[in-house]
Amino acid sequence: MNAPETPSLFDLNAWSARQLDAIEQALSQWVANAQNGFVPAGLGEAMRYAVLDGGKRLRPLLVMAACEAVGGNAEAALRAACAVELIHAYSLVHDDMPCMDNDVLRRGKPTVHVKFGEAQALLAGDALQALAFELLTPANGSISAPVQAALCRLLAKAAGYQGMAGGQAIDLASVGLPLNSAQLHEMHRLKTGALLQASVLMGAACGAASPAVQSALQGYGAAVGLAFQVVDDILDVTADAATLGKTAGKDAAQDKPTFVSLMGLQPSTDYAQQLLAQALASLQASGLGHTGALQALADRLVNRHH
Amino acid sequence: MNAPETPSLFDLNAWSARQLDAIEQALSQWVANAQNGFVPAGLGEAMRYAVLDGGKRLRPLLVMAACEAVGGNAEAALRAACAVELIHAYSLVHDDMPCMDNDVLRRGKPTVHVKFGEAQALLAGDALQALAFELLTPANGSISAPVQAALCRLLAKAAGYQGMAGGQAIDLASVGLPLNSAQLHEMHRLKTGALLQASVLMGAACGAASPAVQSALQGYGAAVGLAFQVVDDILDVTADAATLGKTAGKDAAQDKPTFVSLMGLQPSTDYAQQLLAQALASLQASGLGHTGALQALADRLVNRHH
Numbered sequence: 001m002n003a004p005e006t007p008s009l010f011d012l013n014a015w016s017a018r019q020l021d022a023i024e025q026a027l028s029q030w031v032a033n034a035q036n037g038f039v040p041a042g043l044g045e046a047m048r049y050a051v052l053d054g055g056k057r058l059r060p061l062l063v064m065a066a067c068e069a070v071g072g073n074a075e076a077a078l079r080a081a082c083a084v085e086l087i088h089a090y091s092l093v094h095d096d097m098p099c100m101d102n103d104v105l106r107r108g109k110p111t112v113h114v115k116f117g118e119a120q121a122l123l124a125g126d127a128l129q130a131l132a133f134e135l136l137t138p139a140n141g142s143i144s145a146p147v148q149a150a151l152c153r154l155l156a157k158a159a160g161y162q163g164m165a166g167g168q169a170i171d172l173a174s175v176g177l178p179l180n181s182a183q184l185h186e187m188h189r190l191k192t193g194a195l196l197q198a199s200v201l202m203g204a205a206c207g208a209a210s211p212a213v214q215s216a217l218q219g220y221g222a223a224v225g226l227a228f229q230v231v232d233d234i235l236d237v238t239a240d241a242a243t244l245g246k247t248a249g250k251d252a253a254q255d256k257p258t259f260v261s262l263m264g265l266q267p268s269t270d271y272a273q274q275l276l277a278q279a280l281a282s283l284q285a286s287g288l289g290h291t292g293a294l295q296a297l298a299d300r301l302v303n304r305h306h
Numbered sequence: 307m308n309a310p311e312t313p314s315l316f317d318l319n320a321w322s323a324r325q326l327d328a329i330e331q332a333l334s335q336w337v338a339n340a341q342n343g344f345v346p347a348g349l350g351e352a353m354r355y356a357v358l359d360g361g362k363r364l365r366p367l368l369v370m371a372a373c374e375a376v377g378g379n380a381e382a383a384l385r386a387a388c389a390v391e392l393i394h395a396y397s398l399v400h401d402d403m404p405c406m407d408n409d410v411l412r413r414g415k416p417t418v419h420v421k422f423g424e425a426q427a428l429l430a431g432d433a434l435q436a437l438a439f440e441l442l443t444p445a446n447g448s449i450s451a452p453v454q455a456a457l458c459r460l461l462a463k464a465a466g467y468q469g470m471a472g473g474q475a476i477d478l479a480s481v482g483l484p485l486n487s488a489q490l491h492e493m494h495r496l497k498t499g500a501l502l503q504a505s506v507l508m509g510a511a512c513g514a515a516s517p518a519v520q521s522a523l524q525g526y527g528a529a530v531g532l533a534f535q536v537v538d539d540i541l542d543v544t545a546d547a548a549t550l551g552k553t554a555g556k557d558a559a560q561d562k563p564t565f566v567s568l569m570g571l572q573p574s575t576d577y578a579q580q581l582l583a584q585a586l587a588s589l590q591a592s593g594l595g596h597t598g599a600l601q602a603l604a605d606r607l608v609n610r611h612h
Contacts, residue, residue, distance in 0.1 A: 032467050040496075043467055043475035094432060099424035118405035119478050122428070123471050126400060129432065130466030133439050137459035148455040153443035160436030161338050161349055165429050169349035172425050190346075 010292035012300060019064045019081075023057055026082050030135055032127075046116040046124035047131075051089045054107040058301065059084040059199040062224070065293035066203025066217060069286075076143040076206040080151050083132040084199050087159050090128035091195075093121050095168065129159070150205040158198030167191025171256075179257040185226070192232075193225030200224070200294075216286035220279045220294065227275035227302050233258035234268050239306060276302040316598035318606060325370045325387075329363055332388050336441055338433075352422040352430035353437075357395045360413040364607065365390040365505040368530070371599035372509025372523060375592075382449040382512040386457050389438040390505050393465050396434035397501075399427050401474065435465070456511040464504030473497025477562075485563040491532070498538075499531030506530070506600075522592035526585045526600065533581035533608050539564035540574050545612055582608040 030036075031051050032044035060081030067077035096103040096111040097118060104114050113121035136143075136151045143151075157163055167190030174187060200221035204214060237260050259268045279298040283291045336342075337357050338350035366387035373383035402409040402417040403424060410420050419427035442449075442457045449457075463469055473496030480493060506527035510520060543566050565574045585604040589597045 037468055038472075039467060040472045040475040040479070042479060043472060047467065090432075094428055097428065099428060120475070122400055122403065122405060123475050123478070125432070126396075126435065126465075127467040127471035127475075129435050130462050130469075130471060133458050133462035134466055137455050137462060139459060145451040145455040148458070149443050149451040152439050152454070152458045153445060156436050156439035156443060159432075160440055161345060161353065161433040162343055163436075165433035165436060166344075166346045166349060169346040169426070169429050169433075172429070173346070173348060 010296045012293070012296035015293050015296070016061060019061055020057055022078060023060045023064075023081055023085070024052075026078050027051055027085065030082055031086070031131065042116060042120050043123055043127060046112055046120045047128055049115065050093050050112050050124055050128065051086065054109065055085070055089070057081075057085060058228075058297070059088055059196060061293075061297055062196065062199035062221075063203040063206075065297055066200045067206040068203075069217075069288045069291045069294055070204050070207035070209045070213065071290070072203065072205075072207025073143065073147065074206075076147050076151070077203055079135045079138065079143065080155075080202040080206060081199075083135045083151070083155060084195065084202065086128045086132040086135070087155065087164070088195060090125040090132075091159075091164055091168070093125040093128070097121055100168075100172075132159075147205060151202050154198050154202050154205060158194040163190055163194035163198070164192075167194065175256055177257070179262070181262060184257055184259065184262055188226060188229040189222070192229050193222065196225035196228055197221030213286050213288060216282050216288075219282035219285070220298070223275045223279035223282065224298050224301060227272050227279065227298070230259045230268055230272045230275065231302055231304065233260045234265065234272065235304075235306065236260075237265065272302050316602045318599070318602035321599050321602070322367060325367055326363055328384060329366045329370075329387055329391070330358075332384050333357055333391065336388055337392070337437065348422060348426050349429055349433060352418055352426045353434055355421065356399050356418050356430055356434065357392065360415065361391070361395070363387075363391060364534075364603070365394055365502060367599075367603055368502065368505035368527075369509040369512075371603055372506045373512040374509075375523075375594045375597050375600055376510050376513035376515045376519065377596070378509065378511075378513025379449065379453065380512075382453050382457070383509055385441045385444065385449065386461075386508040386512060387505075389441045389457070389461060390501065390508065392434045392438040392441070393461065393470070393501060396431040396438075397465075397470055397474070399431040399434070403427060406474075406478075438465075453512060457508050460504050460508050460511060464500040469496055469500035469504070470498075473500065481562055483563070485568070487568060490563055490565065490568055494532060494535040495528070498535050499528060502531035502534055503527030519592050519594060522588050522594075525588035525591070526604070529581045529585035529588060530604050530607060533578050533585065533604070536565045536574055536578045536581065537608055537610065539566045540571065540578065541610075541612065542566075543571065578608050 032039045032047040034044065063081040063084055064077055067074065092106060093112045095101055096106055097113050104111055112124060132155060133152055136155065137148050159165065167187055170187040171191055197218065200217050204217050209217065236258065259271065263271065276298055280295060283294055338345045338353040340350065369387040369390055370383055373380065398412060399418045401407055402412055403419050410417055418430060438461060439458055442461065443454050465471065473493055476493040477497055503524065506523050507520065510523050515523065542564065565577065569577065582604055586601060589600055
């Protein structure tokens with residue numbers, strides 16, 4: 001095993017550009033592309049609109065980085081990367097709907113239900129979730145059955161009632177309530193943390209990771225998942241809509257509990273840096289060699305400005 | 307191989323009662339049951355309300371019957387049966403929402419969004435879809451990885467844009483439009499046929515079905531799936547709400563194209579019987595022995611009164 005690369009020596013921009021090329025191309029090919037067979041007109045457009053040409057693709061990059069760290073099957077990782085992004089994209093579509101957050105702007109564009117209507121947005125979200133599992137189970141032999149099954153298992157659990165959907169339900173029930181720190185952590189562990197952690201574990205599942213490595217990556221994923229939300233809460237207060245590409249200050253306006261409202265701004269910033277240190281320590285503990293991308297992604301995620 | 311049993315000699319009631327016992331028990335155990343870990347309060351209730359204590363469980367019965375016909379893994383079939391029912395249940399929850407059919411009555415009870423609110427209904431549907439794939443991928447070794455992967459593949463495709471969700475989108479776009487026969491068939495092949503056919507194929511995937519057997523069961527599933535919708539259209543005209551457990555005459559009131567509006571009542575009835583004959587002929591062609599349940603289910607489905 002090699003000593004872990006340091007983030008400063010890893011060229012994240014060049015690495016990300018290579019990965020994003022492959023990811024964007026794969027998404028464009030796989031998401032409701034009429035070249036793969038009949039696609040109902042409005043539905044296909046809504047699905048593609050929800051997924052293509054937007055998003056930082058953080059989750060797919062985590063999948064690719066984790067796969068690289070364990071030396072896994074790159075084709076499996078690309079499918080897993082796209083599948084995770086489809087789950088993320090569907091959750092945004094449904095979350096933006098009038099009965100949820102009623103948001104009209106996403107990544108600087110009208111949200112899906114504003115552009116295509118609520119019914120089509122509902123269906124597009126549903127179809128994107130199904131497509132995620134379709135991508136993970138190709139019949140062409142490119143991914144072994146045990147890897148397909150493991151990827152579906154990780155994604156289903158992270159997306160469901162004990163993951164993302166469960167976190168959304170807690171979020172829904174918590175507006176205007178004085179959550180304590182433990183409750184806020186639990187909500188975010190489920191709402192955003194579960195899928196971010198699953199991205200890391202799905203990348204690792206594309207290779208043969210020992211239980212010790214899996215456990216270390218689980219620690220990395222948990223820290224990164226939580227840090228992501230802490231930073232999101234900070235940026236909701238400190239950044240403006242133009243930089244964020246979405247409505248800023250919404251959490252405070254809706255009286256939603258956040259890390260900033262609970263801990264204060266500076267302690268939240270310190271907390272994010274602590275979580276970054278935890279994530280990097282977990283990588284060190286994994287004993288894996290090629291963790292440059294995982295390190296650099298954690299660093300960028302915590303030190304981002306939008 | 308044995309000669310196919312004739313439906314008249316098969317005791318469907320006794321067989322169904324045995325299967326339904328197992329299916330209801332499994333659903334109650336697996337759907338957002340707090341014994342399996344933390345479940346967000348409102349979400350878990352909405353999920354269980356959407357799934358338990360209601361429904362004819364036609365799709366699960368088709369899974370169990372097909373598994374029996376090929377002598378497959380009964381544990382896999384039970385999970386597949388529940389997974390298909392979860393997809394069906396989630397589609398009803400979302401379909402009933404105000405932005406879709408805006409229905410307030412389902413199986414004689416208030417629909418999920420009426421009882422729990424729209425946001426919770428949206429989330430419950432989303433979580434049920436994820437749970438379907440979770441059920442198919444247990445980590446306990448009870449189902450081999452190739453079977454897990456095959457089940458996920460069949461279900462994902464049948465639920466997605468080239469299946470159920472796609473059919474819903476066509477349905478959405480077709481209200482008030484004069485669909486021709488080919489378009490109406492295509493809509494229903496996707497909207498309800500795909501999941502019914504997948505039920506049969508998932509049951510078969512729990513065993514080792516030859517390509518010829520798979521193809522025969524595909525024919526059975528297609529005929530049964532189409533017959534189901536033709537009979538639904540007939541009952542929408544001939545039955546009343548108390549018998550149906552849902553609002554009757556809705557299709558005509560909403561000016562939706564149906565087989566009855568396109569072909570007339572008697573020709574639709576004849577067509578359903580033709581499809582039943584096709585389904586039975588496919589079973590005969592499969593050369594399978596224990597097809598009694600599959601035969602009897604097709605017969606009951608076409609000759610039902612609600």
